[in-house]
Amino acid sequence: xxxxxxxxxxxxxxxxxxxxxxxxxxxxxxxxxxxxxxxxxxxxxxxxxxxxxxxxxxxxxxxxxxxxxxxxxxxxxxxxxxxxxxxxxxxxxxxxxxxxxxxxxxxxxxxxxxxxxxxxxxxxxxxxxxxxxxxxxxxxxxxxxxxxxxxxxxxxxxxxxxxxxxxxxxxxxxxxxxxxxxxxxxxxxxxxxxxxxxxxxxxxxxxxxxxxxxxxxxxxxxxxxxxxxxxxxxxxxxxxxxxxxxxxxxxxxxxxxxxxxxxxxxxxxxxxxxxxxxxxxxxxxxxxxxxxxxxxxxxxxxxxxxxxxxxxxxxxxxxxxxxxxxxxxxxxxxxxxxxxxxxxxxxxxxxxxxxxxxxx
Ligand code: SF4
Numbered sequence: 319x320x321x322x323x324x325x326x327x328x329x330x331x332x333x334x335x336x337x338x339x340x341x342x343x344x345x346x347x348x349x350x351x352x353x354x355x356x357x358x359x360x361x362x363x364x365x366x367x368x369x370x371x372x373x374x375x376x377x378x379x380x381x382x383x384x385x386x387x388x389x390x391x392x393x394x395x396x397x398x399x400x401x402x403x404x405x406x407x408x409x410x411x412x413x414x415x416x417x418x419x420x421x422x423x424x425x426x427x428x429x430x431x432x433x434x435x436x437x438x439x440x441x442x443x444x445x446x447x448x449x450x451x452x453x454x455x456x457x458x459x460x461x462x463x464x465x466x467x468x469x470x471x472x473x474x475x476x477x478x479x480x481x482x483x484x485x486x487x488x489x490x491x492x493x494x495x496x497x498x499x500x501x502x503x504x505x506x507x508x509x510x511x512x513x514x515x516x517x518x519x520x521x522x523x524x525x526x527x528x529x530x531x532x533x534x535x536x537x538x539x540x541x542x543x544x545x546x547x548x549x550x551x552x553x554x555x556x557x558x559x560x561x562x563x564x565x566x567x568x569x570x571x572x573x574x575x576x577x578x579x580x581x582x583x584x585x586x587x588x589x590x591x592x593x594x595x596x597x598x599x600x601x602x603x604x605x606x607x608x609x610x611x612x613x614x615x616x617x618x619x620x621x622x623x624x625x626x627x628x629x630x631x632x633x634x635x636x637x638x639x640x641x642x643x644x645x646x647x648x649x650x651x652x653x654x655x656x657x658x659x660x661x662x663x664x665x666x667x668x669x670x671x672x673x674x675x676x677x678x
Contacts, residue, residue, distance in 0.1 A: 329585035352590020446488030490544035563650035
């Protein structure tokens with residue numbers, strides 16, 4: 319099959335409740351928060367389990383998730399986790415280094431419950447200090463929540479994993495202050511005393527979804543010396559900040575391969591309006607496989623197997639050099655990894671496609 323889907327495994331993520339935040343870096347973009355019922359979740363799982371390909375073969379193993387934005391946002395999060403385990407193939411229900419930091423602050427029993435699950439780590443995101451973090455998560459009080467969530471985690475033996483986005487809004491004036499904050503909370507020592515490790519990493523903002531809208535805040539080459547060396551040395555991710563677009567372009571303009579971006583594990587994402595996305599890139603119109611209610615599972619899976627959405631087709635057929643010629647900015651000193659820049663090209667292409675411009 320063209321997308322490498324070999325029937326061994328498929329994940330299906332259903333955005334049952336949505337998210338309390340509306341983060342400016344969110345590659346998932348701005349989707350409506352729904353109120354989907356447990357029966358709807360069960361029904362979707364049944365449809366995918368009953369699906370057969372043209373040779374009558376079913377998917378061998380499936381994982382079902384009741385969220386693809388904030389986990390555990392719904393009050394019945396315990397029941398939903400039990401349901402995920404019931405519906406998924408044995409060993410295929412999963413937890414990640416993500417909890418609802420919103421709920422950690424508002425529901426005292428949540429941290430204790432979460433401490434009984436793997437992986438006993440919780441990612442907590444900052445855009446700098448208070449004003450910038452509230453701005454970044456588009457919610458007043460978000461920064462204070464992130465600090466309180468950190469304490470709630472530590473109190474039950476969950477290691478916080480702090481992510482900081484470095485942008486032109488917080489560089490250079492807030493980075494020293496942020497380092498001081500991290501030290502003042504003794505996070506390394508406190509995690510160690512729990513037998514855990516504190517992780518700090520500098521996140522990269524993917525230029526798609528909502529993240530594309532803050533591209534003007536992406537740091538440039540001349541911002542790099544303003545990032546404290548200590549902060550760079552603490553960055554557990556170890557990745558560099560990328561290189562200027564102008565330099566990356568020189569190579570991309572000679573690359574005649576298509577982007578061919580893919581995922582390790584095939585997974586579909588279903589929003590509150592039953593639109594289904596392949597989870598290869600951002601869940602936007604040009605990647606959309608269809609609508610489960612209107613089109614049905616057979617049609618959706620047919621489109622998925624044939625990589626037949628505009629985004630999937632462009633991803634397999636348009637040369638990177640062509641994208642670079644149309645969307646590259648030879649004067650840009652903004653820092654990107656190669657993959658992020660290609661991702662931006664695909665986003666720009668998709669937005670043009672939808673507008674009917676179809677430049678490539
Ligand atoms: S980044 Fe996470 S918390 Fe923020 S809006 Fe997206 S899904 Fe919600």
